[in-house]
Amino acid sequence: MSESEMTLEAGHAAALEPSPYGIQSKKLTMWLFIISDAVTFGAILFGYSYLRAGTPGWPTPFQFSPSIVNGLVMTFVLLTSSLTMLAAVAAAKQGRKSSCLLWMSATIVLGIIFAALHLREWSHMFAEGWSLSKNPLGGPVQFGATFFSITGLHLMHVISGIIALIVIAIGYNTDWLDAGHVETTGLYWHFVDLVWMFVFPLLYLMNTAR
Amino acid sequence: MGGAAVTDTKHEPGMKEYITIWVGLLCIVGIETFLTTLHLSSHRLLAALLVLAFIEAGIALLYFMHLKYEKPSLFWSLVPAVIFVLFMMNHIWPDAYRMLNLRVPNQ
Numbered sequence: 001m002s003e004s005e006m007t008l009e010a011g012h013a014a015a016l017e018p019s020p021y022g023i024q025s026k027k028l029t030m031w032l033f034i035i036s037d038a039v040t041f042g043a044i045l046f047g048y049s050y051l052r053a054g055t056p057g058w059p060t061p062f063q064f065s066p067s068i069v070n071g072l073v074m075t076f077v078l079l080t081s082s083l084t085m086l087a088a089v090a091a092a093k094q095g096r097k098s099s100c101l102l103w104m105s106a107t108i109v110l111g112i113i114f115a116a117l118h119l120r121e122w123s124h125m126f127a128e129g130w131s132l133s134k135n136p137l138g139g140p141v142q143f144g145a146t147f148f149s150i151t152g153l154h155l156m157h158v159i160s161g162i163i164a165l166i167v168i169a170i171g172y173n174t175d176w177l178d179a180g181h182v183e184t185t186g187l188y189w190h191f192v193d194l195v196w197m198f199v200f201p202l203l204y205l206m207n208t209a210r
Numbered sequence: 211m212g213g214a215a216v217t218d219t220k221h222e223p224g225m226k227e228y229i230t231i232w233v234g235l236l237c238i239v240g241i242e243t244f245l246t247t248l249h250l251s252s253h254r255l256l257a258a259l260l261v262l263a264f265i266e267a268g269i270a271l272l273y274f275m276h277l278k279y280e281k282p283s284l285f286w287s288l289v290p291a292v293i294f295v296l297f298m299m300n301h302i303w304p305d306a307y308r309m310l311n312l313r314v315p316n317q
Contacts, residue, residue, distance in 0.1 A: 021284040201259035208246040
């Protein structure tokens with residue numbers, strides 16, 4: 001065997017080497033994105049918490065009703081969307097295409113409901129005079145900046161997830177994409193849910209503490 | 211490309227187990243909300259909410275995101291790194307208090 005043939009064979013062997021994690025490369029890529037995004041959210045939530053602790057007179061504008069109740073409904077909707085996404089992934093793995101598309105559609109609808117509830121809450125706050133640099137209650141103005149930044153970044157992830165789900169559903173329906181793509185998108189969707197598990201207590205529930 | 215099933219994971223829970231986990235997560239959210247009605251001090255409430263949020267996140271990671279059913283190498287490559295970064299962040303952020311404690315007092 002010539003040297004060039006040996007090099008070529010070694011190259012093929014490297015290309016066929018199994019993943020050390022036993023998962024598809026797209027899934028590993030999504031995991032790497034998720035941990036980097038987790039650090040981003042960690043940084044802004046740490047920043048919010050320290051800013052709040054270090055600022056006397058931090059505003060606590062949320063009452064149980066309607067703000068916390070609205071947050072609870074949003075949490076229920078997002079958690080339920082994770083469940084429908086799990087059903088979609090399970091159906092995709094079993095090759096049940098129509099069932100997968102049905103569950104993905106349910107996930108998309110729940111995501112849209114979550115985004116709509118969020119935007120409705122924002123519009124009420126804007127009407128009350130809140131903005132990135134305004135505090136209608138008087139006192140520190142940083143509440144609006146941090147609240148809208150954190151919830152805005154999360155909302156952007158939800159909207160991106162909805163768009164990704166629509167694209168993946170179309171691709172899966174036309175056999176352009178496979179069950180692995182559905183599973184990878186599901187990972188992202190669950191991560192969005194996971195982030196909300198920290199945003200809701202820190203931004204909403206902690207607002208009831210004096 | 212179409213139709214290929216993903217078979218790179220170990221046996222995973224069925225929908226019954228997922229629904230049980232989903233109910234469990236909703237219960238944790240309920241407990242979090244209940245805690246806010248007890249008028250705890252902000253430090254105690256924060257500690258309790260963070261513990262519950264980490265439990266929720268752990269359950270979501272292990273079951274919803276299937277980390278429990280992947281090779282352990284994936285878990286050990288990802289999770290300790292994130293915890294280390296967040297831990298270090300928690301040591302850097304308090305430096306912001308320096309502004310409050312060491313600044314020149316207003317004349």
